[in-house]
Amino acid sequence: MSRYAAYLRTASQFIESYNGEIPFSRYIKSAFSQSKKYGATDRRLISGLCHSFFRVGYLVSGSLTHRILAGWFITRNNTDDLLETLNPQWSGQVTVSLSEKLKLFGIPEASLFPGLSYVSDELDKSAIALSVLEQPLLYVRIRPGHEEVVLRKLDDARIAYHREDRNTLSFANSTSLDKVLSINKEVVIQDLNSQRVFDALSHHLFNKSPIMVWDCCAASGGKSALIYDRYNGNVVLTVSDIRKSILHQLDVRMKEADIPIADLFMADLTQGEVKHGTFDFIICDVPCSGSGTWARTPEQLSQFNKDIIIDYAHLQRTIVEHSIHSLQPGGVLSYITCSIFKAENEENVHYLLNNTKLTLLDKRYLPGYTCKADTLFSALFQLAD
Numbered sequence: 001m002s003r004y005a006a007y008l009r010t011a012s013q014f015i016e017s018y019n020g021e022i023p024f025s026r027y028i029k030s031a032f033s034q035s036k037k038y039g040a041t042d043r044r045l046i047s048g049l050c051h052s053f054f055r056v057g058y059l060v061s062g063s064l065t066h067r068i069l070a071g072w073f074i075t076r077n078n079t080d081d082l083l084e085t086l087n088p089q090w091s092g093q094v095t096v097s098l099s100e101k102l103k104l105f106g107i108p109e110a111s112l113f114p115g116l117s118y119v120s121d122e123l124d125k126s127a128i129a130l131s132v133l134e135q136p137l138l139y140v141r142i143r144p145g146h147e148e149v150v151l152r153k154l155d156d157a158r159i160a161y162h163r164e165d166r167n168t169l170s171f172a173n174s175t176s177l178d179k180v181l182s183i184n185k186e187v188v189i190q191d192l193n194s195q196r197v198f199d200a201l202s203h204h205l206f207n208k209s210p211i212m213v214w215d216c217c218a219a220s221g222g223k224s225a226l227i228y229d230r231y232n233g234n235v236v237l238t239v240s241d242i243r244k245s246i247l248h249q250l251d252v253r254m255k256e257a258d259i260p261i262a263d264l265f266m267a268d269l270t271q272g273e274v275k276h277g278t279f280d281f282i283i284c285d286v287p288c289s290g291s292g293t294w295a296r297t298p299e300q301l302s303q304f305n306k307d308i309i310i311d312y313a314h315l316q317r318t319i320v321e322h323s324i325h326s327l328q329p330g331g332v333l334s335y336i337t338c339s340i341f342k343a344e345n346e347e348n349v350h351y352l353l354n355n356t357k358l359t360l361l362d363k364r365y366l367p368g369y370t371c372k373a374d375t376l377f378s379a380l381f382q383l384a385d
Contacts, residue, residue, distance in 0.1 A: 056075065138175055139373065184257040198378075206280055214323075218285075279327060282327050309344065313348055317352065320352060
């Protein structure tokens with residue numbers, strides 16, 4: 001058996017044993033850690049085969065190994081030793097157009113992204129469908145005062161990067177940075193559009209000093225760190241999440257970043273309002289379908305269930321309605337999702353304007369399909385005095 005056939009067999013085993021309870025990236029990392037026989041090249045190719053299946057191979061009929069290899073063929077523009085060894089016929093066709101490849105397997109372009117009919121009309125649906133065939137880039141945000149040292153370290157290590165703007169760098173997704181840069185202290189690993197969700201705040205600057213901020217669905221704390229850096233530390237941060245383990249990780253991350261937290265607590269905002277003070281600014285990065293990130297987590301494509309859209313939409317409304325009890329009159333709330341489904345975004349904006357005392361300051365999609373990034377939605381509200 002060739003080593004490429006062994007890779008294909010291993011990929012099949014991983015896919016068959018994956019149950020979807022955790023992100024596939026975590027699952028396969030754990031699977032590799034249990035066997036030391038796989039080198040870096042082995043891991044890269046096996047992971048690539050799995051992700052190619054999740055991107056498009058699952059839409060192909062036939063045996064699992066056939067579907068995995070078909071996914072590899074469809075998502076490649078040039079042949080390689082793996083394809084040449086396992087299917088020379090496909091290897092000779094690999095440079096044909098994507099439309100021809102999809103036609104070969106009877107796959108309509110629209111089927112590449114399940115639930116396309118639920119996607120916002122403000123977005124390019126064809127571009128969204130095609131974007132799932134390619135892994136997004138790795139983006140980092142350089143923290144204030146560390147620009148010079150970060151660039152010097154990268155240059156010394158000969159790590160290729162592209163400077164998107166003064167503080168944002170992009171890398172090939174497989175780039176390892178933790179041995180070169182001080183993660184959280186010097187840079188924050190954060191998608192391009194996640195870095196841009198507060199751009200509209202430049203038109204609605206706060207006059208208070210310090211600014212009382214509550215990140216009510218804080219998760220890993222990326223938005224907390226972003227707002228802290230944007231206002232040069234002129235904020236008092238309160239953070240909460242429903243998950244104790246996540247809050248522990250956030251606390252560690254903020255300490256590594258030297259970002260002080262005034263209050264950290266568990267909270268389930270689906271159950272009612274929380275009494276932990278009042279705030280000038282509330283970050284409401286709500287749980288969502290994550291559909292704007294499915295190019296990065298393609299296993300979600302084959303697990304799509306339309307019912308989750310409405311479930312998340314109701315959950316999001318409830319969280320906002322309970323969180324605004326802690327918003328100062330005249331205060332600002334940032335509503336954020338990494339979804340592209342209109343029910344979670346503009347339809348929720350419409351609901352909140354009609355059922356709360358919030359007024360709309362700004363709303364926008366941040367498309368990622370033009371820059372190999374995630375697509376996010378951001379809306380800024382102000383609470384009536």
